[in-house]
Amino acid sequence: MNITKSFTQLENFGHSHSAPAYFIKVNIPEEIAEVFAHAQKTGLKITARGAGRSYNDAALSGGGIVLDMRGMNAITRWDKSTGLITAQPGVTLEQVWQKVEPDGWWPPVVSGTMRTTLGGCLSANIHGKNNFKMGTIGEHVVEFTATLPTGAEVTCSPQKNADLFYSLISGLGMLGIFTSITLQMKRIHSGLVTVDALPVHNLHEHISALLDGAPHNDYIVGWMDTLNGGKNLGRGQIHAARYLHEGEDPDPQKTMKLENQVLPPYIFGLFPKSILYMFMRPFANNLGWWGVNTAKYIASLRTHTFRQPHAAFHFLLDYVPNWELSYGRGGLIQYQSFIPKETAESAWSEMLKLSFKSRLPSYLGVTKRHRPDKFLLTHAVDGFSLAMDFKVTDRNRVRLSAMLQEFDKIVLQAGGRFYFAKNSETTADTTLAFYGKETVAKFMKLKKRCDPHGLLESDLSKRIFG
Numbered sequence: 001m002n003i004t005k006s007f008t009q010l011e012n013f014g015h016s017h018s019a020p021a022y023f024i025k026v027n028i029p030e031e032i033a034e035v036f037a038h039a040q041k042t043g044l045k046i047t048a049r050g051a052g053r054s055y056n057d058a059a060l061s062g063g064g065i066v067l068d069m070r071g072m073n074a075i076t077r078w079d080k081s082t083g084l085i086t087a088q089p090g091v092t093l094e095q096v097w098q099k100v101e102p103d104g105w106w107p108p109v110v111s112g113t114m115r116t117t118l119g120g121c122l123s124a125n126i127h128g129k130n131n132f133k134m135g136t137i138g139e140h141v142v143e144f145t146a147t148l149p150t151g152a153e154v155t156c157s158p159q160k161n162a163d164l165f166y167s168l169i170s171g172l173g174m175l176g177i178f179t180s181i182t183l184q185m186k187r188i189h190s191g192l193v194t195v196d197a198l199p200v201h202n203l204h205e206h207i208s209a210l211l212d213g214a215p216h217n218d219y220i221v222g223w224m225d226t227l228n229g230g231k232n233l234g235r236g237q238i239h240a241a242r243y244l245h246e247g248e249d250p251d252p253q254k255t256m257k258l259e260n261q262v263l264p265p266y267i268f269g270l271f272p273k274s275i276l277y278m279f280m281r282p283f284a285n286n287l288g289w290w291g292v293n294t295a296k297y298i299a300s301l302r303t304h305t306f307r308q309p310h311a312a313f314h315f316l317l318d319y320v321p322n323w324e325l326s327y328g329r330g331g332l333i334q335y336q337s338f339i340p341k342e343t344a345e346s347a348w349s350e351m352l353k354l355s356f357k358s359r360l361p362s363y364l365g366v367t368k369r370h371r372p373d374k375f376l377l378t379h380a381v382d383g384f385s386l387a388m389d390f391k392v393t394d395r396n397r398v399r400l401s402a403m404l405q406e407f408d409k410i411v412l413q414a415g416g417r418f419y420f421a422k423n424s425e426t427t428a429d430t431t432l433a434f435y436g437k438e439t440v441a442k443f444m445k446l447k448k449r450c451d452p453h454g455l456l457e458s459d460l461s462k463r464i465f466g
């Protein structure tokens with residue numbers, strides 16, 4: 001196997017990390033086994049990469065082999081009577097919903113972008129705006145197959161090889177490579193959801209609205225103005241959405257058609273959205289984003305209810321392609337903390353105040369309501385999450401890193417958890433403290449069993465497991 005020609009520089013989604021690697025496309029499981037054999041001979045480490053949509057170093061491996069999984073992108077089975085779909089790991093959520101929605105189904109859990117692959121989604125065990133109700137994507141996996149670094153092919157479900165099922169899902173790609181995934185879709189009776197939009201004026205109201213609104217809705221998500229403090233700290237807008245019941249939509253066949261779902265490529269009918277990020281660049285600074293957040297808050301003061309296509313509701317972040325490039329050369333870092341409901345208000349208050357004091361405000365804040373799950377490397381809690389986007393520059397990189405370490409201390413003290421599809425700074429000590437010795441020992445035991453020569457390793461795994 002000659003891999004030298006494939007040496008290339010890879011980046012994370014936020015363009016704030018980059019690392020050179022042998023980037024090798026695989027199309028069939030046998031090729032994965034071949035790369036494992038090659039790595040064992042050469043001592044190179046391997047990381048799988050789906051769509052590279054992780055905000056951090058999860059899909060990077062400096063000096064190692066990065067497996068490009070996008071070639072394994074076939075939907076191999078779709079049963080519209082049961083809602084069961086089987087697909088290869090490089091299939092994106094976009095492919096999945098476009099396949100199932102015209103037949104009256106929708107993926108039970110989706111990320112804020114539809115560009116992620118199923119392999120990446122299982123490895124991070126993603127959550128959606130309905131985490132409090134539907135749990136993580138792993139809870140809807142009926143079965144998967146994976147190739148282990150030993151060369152073994154395993155099939156796992158909650159009943160079969162359950163220990164591997166609950167650890168490969170959430171396992172950050174460190175135990176094996178998914179090769180086929182079967183998921184249960186959710187029945188829908190319309191291509192639309194009903195959305196309530198309401199303003200919240202401070203942090204206490206924000207958290208109460210998430211807590212009280214969740215039981216009455218299928219989805220709930222908050223936007224937080226993270227640039228205004230004082231009595232306005234934590235203000236923003238809540239979007240709570242519900243599926244339509246059977247019979248509520250007079251023409252479900254029409255609303256579920258793809259042409260009623262796809263996001264338009266033009267703004268105002270003629271301006272291509274693909275270059276919009278360039279016009280956003282001059283505003284990507286503290287003052288510009290303060291203006292954007294303030295204007296958005298004022299515009300959101302009206303409480304109202306409307307109907308929206310599923311794709312438009314879920315994939316707001318796909319509206320402006322390449323929006324992450326508007327952050328400029330240094331890119332962005334996202335920090336998402338998961339805090340129990342009892343301590344969230346004080347922990348977030350402390351974090352937001354620290355960001356103002358450090359003059360490193362977050363430009364975008366998104367909140368969600370969560371519930372715990374039983375996957376080994378779980379990130380969820382009975383509480384809330386707040387995701388914050390920070391612009392990275394040559395001048396602020398060191399200060400930003402130091403501030404995020406302080407955030408980590410606040411999260412730990414509040415009994416919170418970290419999400420390794422996002423956070424870029426969390427250290428091995430912090431990881432040990434939040435997973436606990438027992439969980440880390442269990443994971444390491446499985447690692448030895450699945451990957452005795454330690455072939456699977458990413459920049460993320462080196463950082464958080466030491």
Ligand SMILES: Cc1cc2nc3c(=O)[nH]c(=O)nc-3n(C[C@H](O)[C@H](O)[C@H](O)COP(=O)(O)OP(=O)(O)OC[C@H]3O[C@@H](n4cnc5c(N)ncnc54)[C@H](O)[C@@H]3O)c2cc1C
Pocket residue numbers: 013047048049050051052053054055058059069089090110111112113115116117118119120121123124125126127128129172173174176177178179317421422458
């Ligand atoms: C705009 C945006 C919005 C997002 N919104 C959400 C959200 O709402 N909820 C949420 O939970 N996350 C969200 N994310 C994070 C995203 O869902 C995760 O980072 C996801 O893992 C990305 O999938 P990917 O295919 O790009 O995987 P990559 O980033 O390429 O890889 C992620 C991990 O999966 C592993 N991996 C990839 N393929 C395989 C495979 N076949 N077998 C084994 N391991 C594999 C990699 O090694 C790596 O550890 C968002 C990201 C973006 C950019």
